[in-house]
Structures are given as structure tokens and as C-alpha cells.
Amino acid sequence: MSTENQALIFELSQEGRAGHSLPELDIPEQDISDLLPESFQRTEDAELPEVSELQIMRHYTALSKRNHGVDSGFYPLGSCTMKYNPKINEDVAKYPGFAHIHPYQDESTIQGALELMYRLQTNLEEITGMDQVTLQPAAGAHGEWTGLMLIRAFHEANGDMNRTKVIVPDSAHGTNPASATVAGFEAVTVRSNERGLVDLDHLREVVGEDTAALMLTNPNTLGLFEEEIEEMATIVHEAGGKLYYDGANSNAILGITRPGDMGFDVVHLNLHKTFTTPHGGGGPGSGPVGVKSDLVPYLPTPLVVKDGEEYRFDYNVPESIGRVKPYYGNFGINVRAYTYIRTMGPVGLRNVSEYAVLNANYMFRRLEPYFDAPYTQHCKHEFVLSGRRQKKLGVRTLDMAKRLLDFGYHPPTIYFPLNVEECLMVEPTETESRETLDEFIDAMIQIAKEAEESPETVQEAPHNTVIGRMDETTAARKPVLRYTKEA
């Protein structure tokens, strides 16, 4: 990584430079003042940079060298499924027939796009075991909110107006309770037991006539399969609630088990995790939602349907929750996910999950002697370790994460889930080779030894990154959220 501090692009700016080749105006020029009343005209320029094309390229190349992606090295960030992002997906998304089509073109001129969406929906219905899928939601959290709004519409249609609570496990991702709030519900927490699974007794206690839904990830955010899922489904369904599946962890179950078969009524998938679309440094993603038949009437509009040999949008959904996203979802991302599904096929997808789970268990067993393992059963595609033992030596999980940076790795997810002390959550994915896993394991073992023998090496890490530990307190106390030109 480049250690050279990179100037802001605004600091490179020089009056009179440009990096574009805008079209020549081929009509008679008219004065702006003749076209816009003075009171509407901009009086102060927006200070965009003035830089040449090469300067821009060097600037962003320098920035890219200060950034770590999956292509740069191992990225075992739990819950995020940082697998390889296939290059063919990127090529396909750039075909003019996908990249340069407008959402308001006549349906007859976008039959290929509609066909792709329809086929993707159909494949995802099979993969999740649900009756119908919408591709509208933009990301996981957006899918959660959409799914909860569907559940709300279902209850309201049944005259069930007092179902105000959504139950989430203590290990749930932050978006689950946040989405519950945005959808107008109150989030209620259900505890995990000593095996890291939902405590069924506690679930029975919190479930009731006010339960709208239980939100669950399975495998859960500890990487453990909720074995009693059938029983949980029964408890929630008997109380009149619905079961929501947070599909962020689907990489463990493709072709192995399906949310629809486990009793879930609604699922969302993160195509930017399980289905290899790139995370892009934080997005864009895509969060399709699948539902069982009793929730189909409430799906957001429009739907993509097949009519004989033609594909079209269907806006005639009288009980729909309405529109959740402009146009038809993140189409460009959906193109990539479809390309991936067609690359893998049914057997390939099952292999994905088998190897993702195998890789995780292999790492888990090899690391178990050196760290505390709060849960010892076979994990699924990820596992959690606790840094309790190291903490007693004065080395925190944050320190170990920073030390991993020195080895060229992106650290695992840390301090999540919240119910594990000094948590480290490792997700290797299926696309990593045995050699890479072994090298990472060696680094982790070395760090565990350092914690005992030379804790300061870990406490003072990172030692060779482009920048040291950041002053986050000042960042939050005196926020500087933009560049301002010095007068």
C-alpha cells in the first residue's frame, strides 16, 4: 500500500484546467440571461476541481493503492461474505443493451431486460423455496423494511391491528431492529441460550397476540444453525405472527436447505453477498424479497410477469404496499447476480455452500486451541471466537484486528454480534484456497503468541499501514465533513 499521503483533489485544482471533452455546441449559442430570469441564475460557482485527465487518474490510482479489496487479499469479514467478484459479471453489466436502457422505454423495447428479471426471480424463488420474489429492494436493510411492511399489510388486512411488535434475537444485525422501527413496529429482543441459539423458553415468553413477526438469520450471526427452527416456526405461527428470514447468511445453505421449507414467510437476500455482486466499498447492492403465497397480494409494484411469450410490468396489485423503490430495483446489480447463477447452476451453487462451510469449520478447528470458542458445535459458513483470554493479557480484540493489518489481511468482523465478549467473527467463503486459509491461520496463531510474549507488538499495531490509529473522538466531536477552500 502506498504510504504517501494523497492530496485532496481540490488541492490539485488549478484555474484553467479541465479533464473533459464535452460535446461541441452545434446549435446557435444563446445567452443564458435570455433563457433564465436573473433571480434563478447561479451567482456563486460550485467549486468543483479543475484538473486534467491524467491528474484525475493518478489521484484515484493513488487512492486505490490506499484501499484493500477482495482482489488485494484475504477479507474474512464475518457476515459480509467477501467472496470473489467474477469479472464476467462486470463485463456483462456493461453491455449497452443492459447499461444504456431507460426505465421508461416501452416494454416492447426492453424484453431482454424483463426476461432476465423474470428468470432471476424464478431462480431465486427456487433457491429460497418461496412462491414469489420481487427484485425491487436496493439492499438488505431495504429488503427487511419491505418485508416487514408486507407483514404489516397482511395483519392489517386481517383486521389484526394490534400486532405492534417484532421480535429479534440479541445476536441480530443492527438493521433488523432499525428496520422494525422504520416499519412502525417496536423491536423486542429474544435471548440466545448457552449454545448460541434462540432460547425457546424466552421466545415463548415474548411471543403473543401483539407479535407481528420474528426476524431471524439462519444460520444465525454466530454462524450457527438454529436447529429448532421448526419448533420456533410453530411457536410464532400459532401466535399468529410471521417468520422473517434475513438472508445475509445464505451462503451457507444454497441447495442445502431453504427458508421456505423451514417455515419462513418472507425472506430477503443480499445479492451483494451470496451472489457475488461487488460491495463497491459500501454499495450498491440488491436485496430481493421472496414471500409465501398469502403475502403475494401485498408485494410492491410493479411486478415483472410473463404473459405468453411476452414479459411485462404489472401495476395492478390492488392491495400492494405501494412502491418501495423508483423504477425496478437495482437492475445493473441483478444482471450480475443472474450471470453468476448461470455460471454456477444448481450443483455449483450447492458446492458453494458446502465449501464455504467446510472452509469455516477447518479454520475454526485449527484456531480453537488458541482463542476462546464460546460455541463449539460445527459452524456453518462463519464462526465466532472470543478474545477473552487475550484481554486478560491486556490485548483487546481491536488490537488483534489491527495487528492482522500488518500481515496484509482485512480483519474479521469485530465486536459483533454484541452478545459475545471481545468477539471476532471469521467468514472465509468458498472462493479462498487452502493455502490462503493456512497462511491466515498461521498469522492468527502468531498473534495469539505475541499477546502472551510481547503484548505491546499487538497493542501498538498496526505497524506498517499507510496510516496509524485514527483519532475518532475528535472526528466525532469536531466533525469536518467536507473540504473548504482556505480564504
Add this chain to the structure above:
Amino acid sequence: MTHRYLPMTEKDLQEMMEVIGIDSVEELFSDIPKNVRFQGDMNVEKALDETALVKEMQRLAGRNKNTKDYPSFLGAGVYEHYIPSIVNHVIGRSEFYTAYTPYQPEISQGELQAIFEFQTMIAELTGMDLANSSMYDGPTALAEAGMMSAGHTKKKKILVSETVHPESREVLVSNAKGQNLEVVEVREKDGVTDLDHLEELYSKDVASVIVQYPNFLGNVEDLAAIEKIAHQEKALLVVSSNPVSLGVLQPPGAFGADVVVGDAQPFGIPTQLGGPHCGYFATTKKLMRKVPGRLVGQTTDDKGERGFVLTLQAREQHIRRDKATSNICSNQALNALAASVAMSAIGKEGLKNMAAQNLQKAHYAKDKLKEAGVEVINGTPFFNEFAVRLPKSVREVNKELLEAGMIGGYDLSIHYPQKENQMLLAFTELRTKEEIDHLANVLGGVK
């Protein structure tokens, strides 16, 4: 099975199973109840080798008429603009596109700095104090602004102009339902917000007044007058803006807007059937701690070097859970990067040039269409879009245009039943004189 994305060899498999202490991979799934264990192969489309896959994907892409082959006059919230070649080269650098959210600042300085620059550019364009790192798209950003206004003012009524993008209004209504907020539409009059109606609906119970500038019909709203009404009591003024127009138009910030939202799609992001695009969210210092989504801030490291971090995270779902300002987690970071690169390439002077070209092309088109006998509806100042009234349905006319090799405009009657036979046309710097003349000719001949 060997597969190019799956490096597991038979030897690895055996050795790894031995370490784990299992005889088959199946044992790892033994905790899944039999009843819910999937049997056999899923009925998913079969795998294709790369060559066959390319053929199949080209077949699907080939079934779409793209706007590079057919000059298009569609806008209505999604615009085809000049995309500098450099944009794809930057966002194609895999250090950017294969990275996750920059939670580890030491190895994410590139992304963090790029977002900080994006935030700055958006703040500059909109004339606001600050901007966040992106939202899903313009309409969801607008809905979030509505939610924020309700949270901030503790009022439950949102006034939204009928001249705001219909799909934005729909998304707003869906969101408002979740929060039990009331959304009331302010009528359109002569192509802009009816100020008398706004005044009439306004009360101290209003959380925000939401308008679009230029509005969905292409017209420039009188923000000064709207601001006066909106700020009589505690309500926030939320303005949705096409950022390109702000190259010539006085930015909403200059009129006292509290929140400016919109989509950065016109900067370097292809239309791609409407997504992914790039919502933006800009606001004032006063509202900084109410902002939804991620914010990047500047700070220093332990050696005093300048660096960047995600900041004010106490607003966000991973810290605040059910008390967060929004549930958004993943946003549109890579598209924010694309927009930053495009804005850097176009630059300060280029933006003025680009915006002026849009304005001029649209006005040239208006004159040409009038000359050709087409009825142009707008009377007020407009930017790069306006409506025409046709002798028959827009659908039918668009068929004729397609036969003439063009993609026609947007059918306003879809969302405004009273605007039968009205077509909204957009003119960006990409539309040539020849294409505009051709359009005028064909539309002039429609009977």
C-alpha cells in the same frame, strides 16, 4: 467438480475433513433437521461455460433497444449524459469495487477520502453545509428527508408538491405509512406548485414542505416564494434537485433549504433501467446529527497525519439499533465514486458549460417544435425538459418515433391522468441538432 471460482481440490477436501474430524461434508449439516433438508438438485437454470454464457447474456442484451443505437428523449428523473471514459477506468479498479464498507480506516483510506471528496462536491453543488456519503437513489433520499423532518419537528404532516417526481411521491407515501405520517399533496398550477394551495394547506402541524427544482415537468419552481411559506412555522424545506441543473440555477441552499436531496446519476452513471443510481442527501450543520446513513469525517492519526474515518456513527443502525436515524446500511458507494470522478473531469467550468448546453438545447428544441407546429405547453422558465401536447396518445406517437429510429419521451398521462396526450421531452448535451431537428420533423407530422 472443478470450477474456476472454487479452488477446493480432492486432496484439500480429504485433509481438511481429517482436521475437522469428519468423514463427509454432510456431517457438517447434520444439525439441519431432516424435514427441512433439501433433497436432490434445485430446479435452477443449468450452468453455462463462459463462452456459452457470454452468448446467452448477449442474446438477452440484444433484445433491448439501447439509447446508444436509438437517440432518446426520455428524462423524467433519469438522464443520459456524457460519461467521460475515465469514469469506468477508476471504478473498475478492484481495490475500490471489491472492498466492503470502510470500517477499518487504516486500509480504507482511499475509499474514505474519495467519499469525503464526494460529500464536498455535493455540498458545493447544492449550496449546503454538508452531505452524506450517498443514499440508494433520489426518491428514497427524498423519503428519508421526509422521515427526518418528522423526527426533527415532531410533526406528522408532510406537504409534497404534485410537481415532485411521481415515483418519489409514491416511495414517500410507502415510507410514511410505516411511520404513520400523513402525506398531503399540493396541487400543480400551470406547471409549477400552486402557491395559494400551499399557503392554504400550511399550518404549524407541518413537518416539511417538499418540492422539486427543476420540477418533474421540467419547470423551475419559485423557491424564494416557497421558502417564505415553508418557514412560517417550524417546518423544514426539502428540495429535490437534478444536480446538473445546479450548474446554471441558483442552488437550493441559497434560498434557505434545510435539506437538498436528489440523484447523482447524471454524473457518470449509466441509466441501466433505473438502477443502481446514486441518491444524495445534503443538509445544514444544524441537522448534522439527524442525517441518515454514513458520513465520512476528516481527522488525524496517532502521528498527526491527515486521514479519514466514518464518523458520527452513533446515529446509525449498527450502534443505535432500533433508535437509529434510519435503517440504511449498504448505500451506493461505488456510484458515488463514479459521480465524483465525473464531477472532477467535468470540473468547475465544464459544469457550467454542460448545464448551459442542456438549457440551450432544450430551448432550441422548443423553438424547433413550435416551428414544426407542435404544441409546447410550458410557459415558465425550464431547464432541460418540457412537455408537448400531441394529437394522439403518447404510446402511439412513441411507436412512430421508434420506427423513425428514436426513443420518444415520457407519457405524462401515466401519473397525471389530466395530462392526456402530453409527452415530457428531455434534451441533454448529447442530443445533436440533427437529432432534435429529426424529432421536430416527425412530431410535427403526427396526425
